Structures are given as structure tokens and as C-alpha cells.
Amino acid sequence: MTDIRALMLKDARRQVVTGGLLLLMGIFFLISILFYQEASFILSLIYFPLFFVTGAGLFVNGMNDFKKSRYTSIPTAVSGVETTYPLFPKRMYLGQQDLRDDQAGLYDMNGERYARADEEHHWKHKPAAVVSRWLSFPAVKSGSFIYKDEHHAFQYRLEKKGGFKWRGYIQNEEGRYTAYTKEWKGAGGKRSIAFIEGNVLRWQLEGDRYLGQYQLKDENGRVWAEIKQGAIPTEAAERFGNMPGFIVEWSVREQVPSSLVAFLFLFQYGNY
The missing domain is CATH 1.10.287 (Helix Hairpins)
Structure with a gap:
């Protein structure tokens, strides 16, 4: 690890x-x-x-x-058995109501939500969280989020460490860290962001930062999805036109692991 x-x-x-x-x-x-x-x-x-x-x-x-x-000790663990989604629609949208909203969701084009990530606030810090939400730069701030599936079942706790660069972490239900993200500039100046479990590169986004187009691959180079950041789906323009996020066009739609969805949520929060 x-x-x-x-x-x-x-x-x-x-x-x-x-x-x-x-x-x-x-x-x-x-x-x-x-x-x-x-x-x-x-x-x-x-x-x-x-x-x-x-x-x-x-x-x-x-x-x-x-x-x-x-x-303090930082508990870690090797990823165990994870939840999978039986079948996703071909086209989906992951986004937030606005950049200062503390909730993101993964939706189909009819607006049905398959997953959500809510920003975590301790009740003592709620006033400070409200101030921070409206009087801060979302792109550089840090935050932690709880990712749940369509049945509201806990999947992972997500952490974004902010700044002019960012890194994401995920924790399992026992609070143990199981994965983190790493970013670098790849061949031809392409942007690469990896989701690493232990010492294994599990998922990778690779593409053009300025065009906002990425391919999502697994550790074997298999393409699972195409990401179009900032694009508005024409078939649901009224529903998602004012919701910052990205279109997800799945190449592999069956048995999609929850760790992949967690990676997409971290990408959204890290790339306002």
C-alpha cells in the first residue's frame, strides 16, 4: 500500500x-x-x-x-468486495445544481438519479460551511463528501485536498483509506488523472483539459466511458443546461463498480 x-x-x-x-x-x-x-x-x-x-x-x-x-494513525485497507450497478443507460450526466451547491448527482437523461455525493458538515461548523460555500473559490477549496447509491446506501467517503492542485482520497465504511488520485501530464501534453488502489492503477482519465474531453479506462486499457466536460445534452438541455458537470457516454454499461463512480465524483469536485 x-x-x-x-x-x-x-x-x-x-x-x-x-x-x-x-x-x-x-x-x-x-x-x-x-x-x-x-x-x-x-x-x-x-x-x-x-x-x-x-x-x-x-x-x-x-x-x-x-x-x-x-x-494520529491513518488506517488503510486493500479494497474488498464493492457494489456494482447492474446496468447504466448509454448516456448520463454527472453534475451539481450550481458550483456552490454541496450535492452532486449522477443522472439519466430523464432526471432519475443513480448516485449522489453530499458535502459533509459537522453541525458545529454548519454556519462556517454556509459562509465558505458562498464566499470562496470552489475550484481550490477542500472538502469531504459522502457518496451513496440510488437506494441511499453508503458507498464511500470522499476527500478532496484543495489548493491550486488537488488530490482525492476515498475511505470505506470502516474509515480506512483504500484509494487516492494522482495527476500528471501524459504523452502529447494530454492530462492524465489516475485512481490508485494500493499500488494498482485501477482507473484512469486521459484527455484534453481545454476541450474537456476524456477517455475513462481501466488498468488493462479498456475504455469504459467517454467524458465530455461542460457539454450540455441536447435531449435534456432544459434539465441540465444550468447544472455544471459533464456528459458520461458509457462503452461498458453492465456491472459498473462503485469505485469508478466515486472517481467520477472526485473528478467533478476537483475540476469545477
Whole structure:
């Protein structure tokens, strides 16, 4: 099993550094407000809360991850038997109501939901979560999510470690980490994002970041789906036209593992 602790320490440092930089920029905009520069006052009024709240969230999450990685045990496990979906429609859509919504879903073109991922909030932190949702940059913030199937049965807990780069992790029902994501630039400048279980590359997305088109393959190179990020399905334009996400065109529709769906949810949350 890959050293999850070492990866989390690296992610913690990235979040702390990124959060610190954004906090400094937020303080700069606050100073502009306090000393009232007419030319920049409105911009400062807008950007101060965005940079400050995003930075504070990243910094706090980074410090928590640092403490967790340094001073507590991080349980890991090899993936066991997982749930599979008997049959998916040929075309589906994975998206959120809007970029600040804390729930994503996997839908067919008639709007029936096959899976959902809800952002996790501790009740004590609910007010802070509401502020963070509306006054932060979704692309760089961290978060944790609970992925459930169409019967509302728990599948995985998902973690996104934010910053200008991101990494995703999944935990099983016992709280043990079973997989993580890794990103690199592949041949011809293609973007590659892998879902790694233990030391095995289980799933991989490869494609063009700017066109938003990816192929989803397994460890044997078999194509399971084509992803079209930012595309709107013409047959359901009214339903999904205002829902940020991506079209999933399945090549393999039967017995789709829940780990693959978890990977797609992490991709959505990591690529607003």
C-alpha cells in the first residue's frame, strides 16, 4: 500500500502554503478598504471576502491534515468486495445544481438519479460551511463528501485536498483509506488523472483539459466511458443546461463498480 501518510503531509503543506498566500491577498484587499482608494474600493470589497474565506478554509484544513498525518494513525485497507450497478443507460450526466451547491448527482437523461455525493458538515461548523460555500473559490477549496447509491446506501467517503492542485482520497465504511488520485501530464501534453488502489492503477482519465474531453479506462486499457466536460445534452438541455458537470457516454454499461463512480465524483469536485 502506498504511504498515505506521506501523501497527506504533502497535501497538508500545499493547503497551508496556498491558504497563507490567499490570506495575505485578502489582507491586502482589506487594507485597501480601510484606507479607501476610490479606484479600487469596489473591487477590494468583492475580493476581500473571497480571498480571505478561501484562504482561511485551506489553511485550517491544511493544519488539521498536518496534525492528523503527524500525530494520529491513518488506517488503510486493500479494497474488498464493492457494489456494482447492474446496468447504466448509454448516456448520463454527472453534475451539481450550481458550483456552490454541496450535492452532486449522477443522472439519466430523464432526471432519475443513480448516485449522489453530499458535502459533509459537522453541525458545529454548519454556519462556517454556509459562509465558505458562498464566499470562496470552489475550484481550490477542500472538502469531504459522502457518496451513496440510488437506494441511499453508503458507498464511500470522499476527500478532496484543495489548493491550486488537488488530490482525492476515498475511505470505506470502516474509515480506512483504500484509494487516492494522482495527476500528471501524459504523452502529447494530454492530462492524465489516475485512481490508485494500493499500488494498482485501477482507473484512469486521459484527455484534453481545454476541450474537456476524456477517455475513462481501466488498468488493462479498456475504455469504459467517454467524458465530455461542460457539454450540455441536447435531449435534456432544459434539465441540465444550468447544472455544471459533464456528459458520461458509457462503452461498458453492465456491472459498473462503485469505485469508478466515486472517481467520477472526485473528478467533478476537483475540476469545477
